[in-house]
Amino acid sequence: xxxxPVGKDTLLSSKPLFFRRRxxxxxxxxxxxxxxxxxxxxxLLLPRLESKLFPDLVSPISxxxxxxxxxxxxxxxxxxxxxxxxxxxxxxxxxxxxxSPRLVLWVxxxxxxxxxxxxxxxxxxxxxxxxxxxxxxxxxxxxxxxxWLVVLLLLASVxxxxxxxxxxxxxxxxxxxxxTGDLGREAIEQMYPATSTxxxxxxxxxxxxxxxxxxxxxxxxxxxxxxxxxxxxxALSKQIRGRVEVMVSVGDVLIEGMPLLRVFGGQTxxxxxxxxxxxxxxxxxxxxxxxxxxxxxxxxxxxxxxSPAINDPTTAVQALDQIQDHLLRLGQRCLEIGLIGDDxxxxxxxxxxxxxxxxxxxxxxEIRLCGATSIQVMRRMRALxxxxxxxxxxxxxxxxxxxxxxxxxxxxxxxxxxxxxxxASIEDRQGLGMSVKH
Numbered sequence: 001x002x003x004x005p006v007g008k009d010t011l012l013s014s015k016p017l018f019f020r021r022r023x024x025x026x027x028x029x030x031x032x033x034x035x036x037x038x039x040x041x042x043x044l045l046l047p048r049l050e051s052k053l054f055p056d057l058v059s060p061i062s063x064x065x066x067x068x069x070x071x072x073x074x075x076x077x078x079x080x081x082x083x084x085x086x087x088x089x090x091x092x093x094x095x096x097x098x099x100s101p102r103l104v105l106w107v108x109x110x111x112x113x114x115x116x117x118x119x120x121x122x123x124x125x126x127x128x129x130x131x132x133x134x135x136x137x138x139x140x141x142x143x144x145x146x147x148w149l150v151v152l153l154l155l156a157s158v159x160x161x162x163x164x165x166x167x168x169x170x171x172x173x174x175x176x177x178x179x180t181g182d183l184g185r186e187a188i189e190q191m192y193p194a195t196s197t198x199x200x201x202x203x204x205x206x207x208x209x210x211x212x213x214x215x216x217x218x219x220x221x222x223x224x225x226x227x228x229x230x231x232x233x234x235a236l237s238k239q240i241r242g243r244v245e246v247m248v249s250v251g252d253v254l255i256e257g258m259p260l261l262r263v264f265g266g267q268t269x270x271x272x273x274x275x276x277x278x279x280x281x282x283x284x285x286x287x288x289x290x291x292x293x294x295x296x297x298x299x300x301x302x303x304x305x306x307s308p309a310i311n312d313p314t315t316a317v318q319a320l321d322q323i324q325d326h327l328l329r330l331g332q333r334c335l336e337i338g339l340i341g342d343d344x345x346x347x348x349x350x351x352x353x354x355x356x357x358x359x360x361x362x363x364x365x366e367i368r369l370c371g372a373t374s375i376q377v378m379r380r381m382r383a384l385x386x387x388x389x390x391x392x393x394x395x396x397x398x399x400x401x402x403x404x405x406x407x408x409x410x411x412x413x414x415x416x417x418x419x420x421x422x423x424a425s426i427e428d429r430q431g432l433g434m435s436v437k438h
Contacts, residue, residue, distance in 0.1 A: 028109060028114045029114075031111070031114040031115060031117075031118050032114055032117045032118040032121055033118075034118065035115075035117075035118030035119060035121055035122040036118070036121045036122060036125055038122060039121070039122035039123075039125040039126040039129075040125055040129070042126065042149075043125060043126045043128070043129025043130065044129060046145065046146055046149070047129075047130070047132075047133040047143050047146045050143050050144075050145050050146060051133075051143070054144075054145075057143075057144045057145070058142060058143065058144055059142040059143065059144045059147045059148070061142055061147070062142075063134055063142060066134050066142040066147060067131060067134055069150070070127045070128075070130050070131045070134070070150060071127075071131065073123060073124075073127040073150055073153075073154050074123075074124050074127035074128050074131070077120045077121070077123045077124035077127070077157065078124060080120050080157065080161060081117060081120045081121065081124070083161075084113070084116050084117055084120060084161075084164060085117075087113075087164060087165075087168065099173075099176055099300070099301045099304065100297055100300035100301055100304060102284075102285075102296070102297055102300060103176070103180070103297060103300075103301075110167060112160075112163055112164055112167045113164065113167070115160065116160040116161065116163070116164045119153070119156050119157050119160045120157055120160070122153060123150075123153040123154060123156070123157045126149065126150060126153055127150050127153075130143075130146050130147065130149070130150050133146060173301075173315055173318060174318065176301070177298065177301065177318055177319055177321075177322050178322070180294055180297045180298055180301070180322070181294065181298065181322035181325065181326065183287040183294050184287065184291055184293075184294025184295060184298075184322075184326050185294075185325070185326070185329065186287070187287045187288065187289065187290065187291040187293075187294065188291050188326070188329050188330060188333065190288075191289060191291065191337070192291075192330070192333035192334060192335060192337060193333065193334050193337070194332070194333055194334075203245055203350045204339065204347060204350070206243070206347065207243045207245055207264050207347075207350060208264065210242070210243065210264035210265030211264065211265060212262050212263065212264055213242065213263050213264070213265060213266040213269070214262065214263040214266055214269055214270075215259055215261075215262045215263070216259070216260045216261050216262070216272050216275045216276065217257055217258060217259050217260060218248075218254040218255065218256065218257065218258045218259075218260050218276075218279075219256060219257075220254075220256065221256075222253050222254065222255055222256075223253070223254050223281035223282060223283065224251065224252070224253050224254070224281060224282055224283065224284055224285045225248055225249070225250050225251065225252050225253075225254055225279060225280070225281055226250065226280045226281060226282045226285065226286045226288065226289075226290075227250060227280040227286070227288050227289045228246065228250060228278060228279060228280070228289065228351065229277070229278040229279075229280065230278075230340065230349070230351070232277070232278040233246070233261075233275075233278045233349055233351075234340055234342060234348055234349050236270055236274065236275065236278070237263075237342075237348040237349050238342045238348055239268075239270070240263065240266040240267055240268045240269075240270060241265075241266070241267045241268075242263050242264055242265045242266030242267065242348075243263070243264040243265060243347065243348055243349070243350070244261055244262075244263055244264070244348065244349050244350070245261060245262050245264065245350045246260070246261045246349070246350065246351040246352065247259045247260060247261055247262060247352075248260055248279075248352075249351070249352045249353065249354070250289045250290045251285050251290045251292055251293060254279075254281060260275065260276065260279060261275060291326070291330070291354075291359075292354055292358070292359070292362060294326065295323065295326055295359065295362050295363050296362065298319050298322050298323050298326070298363075299319070299323070299362065299363065299366055299367060301315065301316075301319050302315070302316040302319035302320065302323075302366075302367045302370075302371075303316075303366050303367060303370040303371075305319070306367070306370040306371045306374065306377065307370070313371065313374040313376045313377050313431065314376070314431065316367060316371055316374070316377050316380075317376060317377065317380045317430070317431040319367075320367065320377075320380050320381065320384055323363045323364075323367075323384070324384045324387065324388065326359075326363070327359060327360065327363055327384075327388055328387075328388060328391060328392070330356070330359050331356065331388065331391075331392040331393070331396045332392065332393075335353065335354070335355060335356055335359075336353075336355075337351075337353055338350050338351045338352055338353045356396055356399055357399045360399045360400065360403060361399075364381065364384075364385075364403055367381065368381060368403075368406065368407060368410055369410075372410050372411075372413075372414040373414050373415075375415075375420065375423050375424045375432070376431035376432045377431065378407065378410070378411055378414075378424040378425070379423075379424060379425075379426050379427065379428035379431055379432065380428060380429065380430070380431040381407055382404070382407055382425065382426070382427045382428075383427040383428055383429045385400050385403050385404045385407065386404070386427050387429075388400050389401065389404070408425070411424045411425055
């Protein structure tokens with residue numbers, strides 16, 4: 001516990017280890033390109049080195065067999081690459097239509113897809129290069145090492161094709177939900193400390209009592225805020241001996257002229273470019289510092305399943321299983337992490353982060369409205385809220401009690417038949433399985 005200048009005990013984080021700068025992603029197209037480039041380099045250099053270092057090392061197969069083998073491999077790889085492209089297109093289209101268009105990016109980034117394309121392309125290019133060294137200069141020889149490398153690449157292509165087919169299983173609803181849930185759980189583990197101590201989630205008074213000495217605004221085309229470099233922001237705020245309030249949160253879309261931060265009581269001014277370097281932006285949201293994004297995707301899957309065109313409440317119930325796990329983990333952690341102090345215990349930086357009420361509303365509000373007429377969904381949601389109320393600390397229960405009242409009101413409004421109301425009001429973890437007795 002550190003005492004701030006106004007004499008109020010405040011829990012400060014002087015070493016925010018749970019913040020991590022987002023790693024730059026290696027472009028997917030560069031994976032396949034690196035395979036192709038490597039195949040060309042090896043195809044041009046290896047036969048030359050082999051002919052100089054091991055001139056007597058030749059393959060026992062005849063020239064006609066070698067040419068037939070290499071040409072078959074090269075032509076087959078082109079067809080296989082077309083199949084891979086078709087599978088990728090189907091996976092992307094299916095995930096967009098059946099689940100959420102925001103999942104398309106993460107499905108298409110599957111490294112198995114891009115490594116498969118790379119291996120197939122490398123096999124094709126190297127087989128073409130190997131054919132050029134069969135009967136080179138009328139030698140009537142087939143290089144040994146170069147020839148067997150074609151066979152090895154062919155075996156690698158078969159293995160990658162099998163792995164690619166296996167990855168189609170990711171499109172199963174259970175695996176897609178688990179995949180999304182795992183990304184959210186990882187973000188929760190990295191961001192929020194496992195403590196029951198709660199602090200204020202609003203900007204402290206000592207910030208606003210000092211004059212505003214600098215305001216930094218965003219300039220450029222609309223971009224999503226993907227991550228904040230918290231150590232850099234803290235170091236800059238300490239350098240100017242002032243306090244900094246970040247005015248946007250991770251996941252926001254930044255628009256021209258939108259305030260990014262304001263400095264209170266700064267003794268010097270720092271160029272805006274240095275402040276802006278701490279804000280990482282991109283075309284889409286990421287999971288790194290944004291647990292709400294995983295919840296957003298899970299909710300998207302649930303409400304799409306509840307749409308009249310699909311009408312699949314069981315998928316919504318399965319999504320609620322993952323949502324309950326997220327809320328349980330969030331409710332057991334300290335979410336009020338926005339007030340950060342330096343190594344001297346002085347509050348230097350305030351960043352807005354979602355509150356517990358924000359998470360609960362995001363996780364349940366839309367599903368409650370879209371699934372209002374589904375007995376299965378209402379029963380599962382009542383069980384979810386009831387389980388969380390029993391498992392979480394007292395400080396987390398007010399929002400859940402409010403949500404339970406909203407569920408009861410929705411059930412009363414949506415079902416005219418008294419029997420349906422009674423059925424929908426039962427707590428059931430499977431939706432329509434076994435009622436929970438309390």
